[in-house]
Amino acid sequence: MGSRRSRLELIFDILLAIQNKGGRIKPTHLMYKSNLSHKLLNSYLEELLGKGLVQVEEEFSKKKQNTTKTVLITDKGLGFLAEFRRMREFTDAFGL
Amino acid sequence: MYRLFLTPVWFNGWDLVFEAVGLVVALLIAAYSWRMYRLNVENRFAYFSLAFILVAVGLAAKMITSSILYFTPVRDVAAVVLGPVAGSHLRFSGLLYRGGFFLQMVATLGAWLLIYFISQKARERLKRFDELTQLALFIYLVLLISVVANFNYFVFYLTSTVLLGLIVLNYYRAYLNKKNKNTWRVMLAFMCILLSSIFYVFVFWFEHFYVVGEVLLLAGFLVLLYTYSSLMRKK
Numbered sequence: 380m381g382s383r384r385s386r387l388e389l390i391f392d393i394l395l396a397i398q399n400k401g402g403r404i405k406p407t408h409l410m411y412k413s414n415l416s417h418k419l420l421n422s423y424l425e426e427l428l429g430k431g432l433v434q435v436e437e438e439f440s441k442k443k444q445n446t447t448k449t450v451l452i453t454d455k456g457l458g459f460l461a462e463f464r465r466m467r468e469f470t471d472a473f474g475l
Numbered sequence: 476m477y478r479l480f481l482t483p484v485w486f487n488g489w490d491l492v493f494e495a496v497g498l499v500v501a502l503l504i505a506a507y508s509w510r511m512y513r514l515n516v517e518n519r520f521a522y523f524s525l526a527f528i529l530v531a532v533g534l535a536a537k538m539i540t541s542s543i544l545y546f547t548p549v550r551d552v553a554a555v556v557l558g559p560v561a562g563s564h565l566r567f568s569g570l571l572y573r574g575g576f577f578l579q580m581v582a583t584l585g586a587w588l589l590i591y592f593i594s595q596k597a598r599e600r601l602k603r604f605d606e607l608t609q610l611a612l613f614i615y616l617v618l619l620i621s622v623v624a625n626f627n628y629f630v631f632y633l634t635s636t637v638l639l640g641l642i643v644l645n646y647y648r649a650y651l652n653k654k655n656k657n658t659w660r661v662m663l664a665f666m667c668i669l670l671s672s673i674f675y676v677f678v679f680w681f682e683h684f685y686v687v688g689e690v691l692l693l694a695g696f697l698v699l700l701y702t703y704s705s706l707m708r709k710k
Binding site: 385387420423461464465466468469470471474475 | 508511514515517519520523593594645646649653655656658660661702706707709
């Protein structure tokens with residue numbers, strides 16, 4: 380069994396899941412892809428929104444007669460992914 | 476003037492340049508580790524940052540003491556600045572040189588010890604109490620070795636050699652586990668620093684070994700710089 384993910388690793392996994400889906404993803408898909416509970420994902424999404432790493436787009440569907448949410452990764456979020464990868468490489472290289 | 480050992484006169488100054496390169500590299504790595512600590516709030520990053528700050532302090536202490544020894548104008552300035560401490564007719568100047576070398580030894584040995592601990596990864600299994608008692612014990616040993624090494628300089632380089640040998644082994648094991656080329660480079664860098672330390676041990680036998688040691692030390696820090704810059708360039 381793998382060890383518990385750190386807070387930063389969870390954020391990385393969420394952002395990576397969005398990036399892998401072409402930069403936009405439905406919240407339900409994001410929950411499965413990042414392997415998080417609904418409650419936990421919402422709390423992380425709030426934090427990411429506050430920091431400008433993601434943004435949420437709401438769209439009205441005439442067919443379903445309701446609004447659907449889509450989570451989008453921002454340029455700042457992409458920057459975070461690159462920085463986190465660098466940090467991981469640094470950690471591996473220096474045996475931290 | 477108090478000297479730890481004799482070095483070739485033609486090389487005086489070049490060693491300071493080589494060490495300045497090492498100092499910059501150490502500060503770069505320390506700054507990035509500190510940034511990682513600010514983001515992650517994990518002790519290992521703070522320890523790693525501290526280790527490279529200690530490397531920088533060690534190099535700076537050696538550079539300052541050596542430049543006072545090598546260059547008369549620097550010595551004159553130091554004599555004016557440190558006059559009140561050094562006493563009338565600079566009676567205690569030997570003590571100040573010893574203080575400089577002592578700081579170099581304490582900082583360098585502390586740095587190698589910390590890097591050894593971090594690269595070993597055993598501290599995850601340790602409780603905070605064990606960690607603190609072990610650190611206290613090792614701080615005592617580092618201080619003791621540094622005092623003794625002021626009278627027999629090779630005790631310092633011999634201890635450095637042992638610690639660096641253990642660090643190289645840890646990085647070799649990490650490389651075997653991950654097959655990461657950057658880990659290989661870090662291992663290579665510490666191997667160069669280890670070889671330099673071995674050459675310093677035998678300076679009493681042949682003073683030109685000091686030059687070989689300094690060149691190897693520079694090579695080690697340049698490999699670290701190359702690894703660091705290749706990591707930073709990645710998008």
